Amino acid sequence: MTVRRASRGRAARLGLAVLLCAVGAAAAPARADVIIGVAVPRTGPVAGIGEQVLQGVQAAARDANARGGIAGEPIVLSVQDDGCDPGQAVEVAERFMQAQVRLIVGHVCSSASLAASDVYAANGAVMISPASNAARLTDRGLPTIFRVSGREDDQGRLSATILAERFRDKKIAILSDDTPLSRSLADSTKANLNKIGQNEALFATIVPGQTDDAALIKRLQAAGIEVVYYGGHYQEMGRLVRTAAEQGYRPQWFGTSGIATKEFGALAGPASNGVLMTFNPDLRRKPEAAAAVKAFQAEGVDPGGFTLYGYAALQALVEAGNFAKSTDPKTVAETLHAERFNLVLGNVGFDQKGDVTAPGYVLYVWRDGAFTYAN
Known part of the structure; x- marks a missing residue:
């Protein structure tokens, strides 16, 4: 299979090997019907944010699988570390393409998302970022590139x-x-x-x-x-x-x-x-996120920061796939652009650029090691 590459040279470094983990099961199935790639920084300067996103994605996949997955097929996550590095992000994207993974949650850092999105767009793969806010990510109008976070x-x-x-x-x-x-x-x-x-x-x-x-x-x-x-x-x-x-x-x-x-x-x-x-707005306050928040808290996890944005990114792919009864990336992308979905973000859609129609940013203040809405 030939991977269509963006106009960038290959990075010298390789990321981590693909890790397949069946969410909510004791072991990965021999054959995955719906593999979703997850590209986050698990090493490097923003690994903490990457772990927040991954935690949210894993919970969303577990919840989706409990309801039948996508179009009746279970979800398996393919998790890769891009280190918040553009070169590693391109390597990750190319490995997903070689492995025929065409639905991706990621990346986190804008520089990584911008680099990898060229590869995804060239190969017709859907990418939905939970955290990248560079305006250029969606201003290019690439039809399969989305985000659930705000814009810079x-x-x-x-x-x-x-x-x-x-x-x-x-x-x-x-x-x-x-x-x-x-x-x-x-x-x-x-x-x-x-x-x-x-x-x-x-x-x-x-x-x-x-x-x-x-x-x-x-x-x-x-x-x-x-x-x-x-x-x-x-x-x-x-x-x-x-x-x-x-x-x-x-x-x-x-x-x-x-x-x-x-x-x-x-x-x-x-x-x-x-x-x-x-x-971004604190999704823990959204009534639509109440069930997910309760499940996190039952496990002793406070789903603050980017956690629920990771959940929303995976949830959007699931909802679009189930609406269309398809995991074909072109169909999923068209559905994301055309429909509205009940996510932990609320009832939202995506505009023609791929930006989510949810409110963008609010002001917070730090108190005692945590942040909350400012007056």
């Missing part, structure tokens, strides 16, 4: 509005790291803030693992920065928040969906209290 431009607009409304007379710094998504979030927030009529006092890019935190904090202090917006992930922001507090510097910190994991609270410690964050 929506997040940037909300962030700018909050900064302008709550901190109009404060000196604001906008920071990003050297990843495409972080730069896009920072650029979008800056552009929208400037459009409102407010200018930031400092705009800077840091390099994760290479930036001198102490020097950066001194730079922020010297500039009289009172509010720090950071568009990157939880490792760097958690460390910065903690280090700044240790040095007696306590600006208002403002993060994004990249810190929506308990690891941020653990890294920042007590200094995380009061940190603001934009993130």
Whole structure:
């Protein structure tokens, strides 16, 4: 079988071997009728978010299998680690294509989703991301590419509005790291803030693992920065928040969906209290998610963060397949575009770009190692 590849060279590194695990069964069946690929980072800087997504996907597959799977056939998950790396993501996508896996939940990081989606689109495979919010992922109009999370431009607009409304007379710094998504979030927030009529006092890019935190904090202090917006992930922001507090510097910190994991609270410690964050709506509050939440809690799991978005991504594939009575990827994609579904997200559909029709982002605040809606 020939895999149609995107216009990218092969990555030098190989990801993990395909792991087939029958959800809700003692052992994998000899022949899987409906194999769904799951591509998440299980190693690397955002492995914690990847595990949230995987936990949600596994629960959704278990629940779907209890109701007959897709079109009467059981679901088997093929789980692969993309390490949040574009090259590894392409390798994962190509292995799925070689294995004839044409329904995929993933990827998590926008850079990985963008790279892998070219492979999926070229081969007519359906990909539905539970977490990637780069606008370009769906703006290209690829007919088999979807997401259940929000878009970066929506997040940037909300962030700018909050900064302008709550901190109009404060000196604001906008920071990003050297990843495409972080730069896009920072650029979008800056552009929208400037459009409102407010200018930031400092705009800077840091390099994760290479930036001198102490020097950066001194730079922020010297500039009289009172509010720090950071568009990157939880490792760097958690460390910065903690280090700044240790040095007696306590600006208002403002993060994004990249810190929506308990690891941020653990890294920042007590200094995380009061940190603001934009993130997708808390699905634990949705009545449509009540049964799934109850099942998670019965197992001692709090399905926060991206967990229920992983559940929703798999659930959308199942609902579309059952509506169409087919697992053909072209049919599933057409059904996702055309119909509405009762998911843990609520009653939603997907527009012609592949974006979900659910609300995008809300404001949260961190308290005691967890985050909740801000007033």
